[in-house]
Amino acid sequence: MQARDRIVLALDVNTSQEAVALVKDLIGCIGVFKVGMQLFSSTGPDIVKRINDMGGRVFVDLKFHDIPNTVAAAGRVLTRLNCYMFNVHAAGGKEMMGRVAAEVADEASRLSTEPPLVLAVTVLTSISRLELENEIFISGITLEDLAVKWALMAKEAGLSGVVCSPQEITAIREACGQDFKIVTPGIRPAWAEKNDQKRITTPRQALDMGADFIVIGRPITEAENPREAAEKIIGELEA
């Protein structure tokens, strides 16, 4: 896979016009366009089709967390929409993950298409150890150990990979092996603003640690010249 194919651009905008303008500008230098709950809530699934029609692959980042039957049915819909990857919460349980993985594979084979990569969200990076203990009532385990346990469970359930913080890449890669996809946000080139991201990693460091895909938003979308910013990151990845 080329360096540019590993970049996932977070399209954190409100309207399809803004999203389409960014895709037009960046197609060819971005591997995957991420549609999260902000954009999806505004445009609905039509944005996935529009980006596909422009030649872009789409990560539908809606972090499903529901009963197995409901998540599996949503997975079938996203498979028919031809999305490239989507995610579910590992905390939804092994049965839910197993069902969605199996039904996505079944739907793709029925349509003779490639199944989307189904990723598990482990521990949200906004959650601290204290919150984990006092608000989610999971104690006696570090965030990293919990992320690894959930990643292993996702793998056993048949999921393609995880979304995790750069801090967890090394441990998850070691536990889950080379074929398990690792997607990581919290990426900042040395020259970019940190914004509200706290524990950050450069694009190069994340790939060196074993990430398959890096999620980057504002360093590109809010740059004066987004295309130039993307090309600069690709240059650093290829160096």
Ligand code: C5P
């Ligand atoms: O603009 P920025 O590069 O910070 O965007 C990062 C993207 O990754 C956003 O869409 C954000 O929601 C997502 N993300 C994150 N941290 C997580 C999970 C997702 O920044 N732990």
